Amino acid sequence: MNSEISFSIKDDSISEILQRYQSNTTITKNDALVLLESTDILSILKLSASLKTRFKKDVITYSRKIFINITNLCRDFCSYCTYRKNPFDSSSIMMKPAEVLNLSKIGKKFHCTEALIVAGERPEERYTEAKIWLRQLGYTSLAEYVIDISEKIVKYTGLLPHSNLGNITKEEMKLLKMYNVSLGLMLESSSEKLLEKGMSHEFAPSKNPSKRIEVIKNAGRMKIPLTTGLLIGIGETKEEIINDLFLLKSINNEFGNIQEIILQNFQPKRNTRMQGFPSPSNDYFLKIVSIARLIMPNMNIQIPPNLSPRSFSSFIDAGINDWGGISPVTIDHVNPEFLWPKIEELKYITESKCQRLRARLPVYPEFIDKHDFISSHLRNYVENFIGLDRLVKEEYLVEFR
Numbered sequence: 001m002n003s004e005i006s007f008s009i010k011d012d013s014i015s016e017i018l019q020r021y022q023s024n025t026t027i028t029k030n031d032a033l034v035l036l037e038s039t040d041i042l043s044i045l046k047l048s049a050s051l052k053t054r055f056k057k058d059v060i061t062y063s064r065k066i067f068i069n070i071t072n073l074c075r076d077f078c079s080y081c082t083y084r085k086n087p088f089d090s091s092s093i094m095m096k097p098a099e100v101l102n103l104s105k106i107g108k109k110f111h112c113t114e115a116l117i118v119a120g121e122r123p124e125e126r127y128t129e130a131k132i133w134l135r136q137l138g139y140t141s142l143a144e145y146v147i148d149i150s151e152k153i154v155k156y157t158g159l160l161p162h163s164n165l166g167n168i169t170k171e172e173m174k175l176l177k178m179y180n181v182s183l184g185l186m187l188e189s190s191s192e193k194l195l196e197k198g199m200s201h202e203f204a205p206s207k208n209p210s211k212r213i214e215v216i217k218n219a220g221r222m223k224i225p226l227t228t229g230l231l232i233g234i235g236e237t238k239e240e241i242i243n244d245l246f247l248l249k250s251i252n253n254e255f256g257n258i259q260e261i262i263l264q265n266f267q268p269k270r271n272t273r274m275q276g277f278p279s280p281s282n283d284y285f286l287k288i289v290s291i292a293r294l295i296m297p298n299m300n301i302q303i304p305p306n307l308s309p310r311s312f313s314s315f316i317d318a319g320i321n322d323w324g325g326i327s328p329v330t331i332d333h334v335n336p337e338f339l340w341p342k343i344e345e346l347k348y349i350t351e352s353k354c355q356r357l358r359a360r361l362p363v364y365p366e367f368i369d370k371h372d373f374i375s376s377h378l379r380n381y382v383e384n385f386i387g388l389d390r391l392v393k394e395e396y397l398v399e400f401r
């Protein structure tokens, strides 16, 4: 982790670095940092966009989903978060199974394929109300509930669950894998400095980087397709961002299970300790996305379009190939201030950059036929949605773009 961060900026010109890259398609940490410091954004973007075309053709994907906010209670307190609630807040949520299934059925009517299940971090460890809610449903932990409801979602709607529950154990992961086509866990940052007094993760022990990295590696050991990524602008340095991109690359080289890297730009929220912090500038964020493509030319790289409402099309020029989950039904409960673009708008903007918008499942095509990565319980449901290219069949979506 941070102990590895000791690279110095060499005096290489940007064009030398880019030329070197073109001859061997690899980049050092030093060179990546020089690019991040550079003002020659266009040259970097030109290269990353060409890599995207080389490795991902002219397709940009999204996952058509419903967002199941199963509970927003959380044991942690991140300084930027407005998602978490206390049980006495009027907007706290503890969904019952019938509510989850009703929402899933609505998602099915709108031709969604993904049931995204999101929760705060182990709320039962902090709140008696959460314990009672779970006990009344017959569970001792949130993970137990999600394992069970995932099976019911599949059985009653055919939607494919993708759960994001924070740090989970190997045993929980194993059981979730039976009815989740993939799982999500943001690394956010491997900077331990963020746990210190006054920093963004001071009161969020679950964001301890070594714990998060272990969960990401465990997903790899268990052959679980994993969505992970970085949250940019929460107090980390440029060196740490570069280091984290290399870290995720090395984990994926070892386990081959990272299906997608989300690069998320921090957005300050009112009434949080970080409300006065700036979000990263568009140019800076573009360079990070571009450099991520250079470091991992074949990786699926996503930016959430709702968090860059005025400029998301520019990230096509930086080499992204995915817009993440978009819902025609539910809002982004983590960022309710930022509405997702309509899918028609996304299609228009994607096509205006000479790209094709295609719906993917919450598991990426390259993992669908990878041995042992998809549970046998899910195989038929997955096949039901997809064509030979392993993307969602156009005819499934035709009525409800």
Ligand code: SF4
Residues within 6 Å of the ligand: 074, 075, 076, 077, 078, 081, 082, 083, 084, 119, 120, 121, 166, 204, 206
């Ligand atoms: S970001 Fe996640 S872990 Fe942090 S407070 Fe919010 S819900 Fe909890």
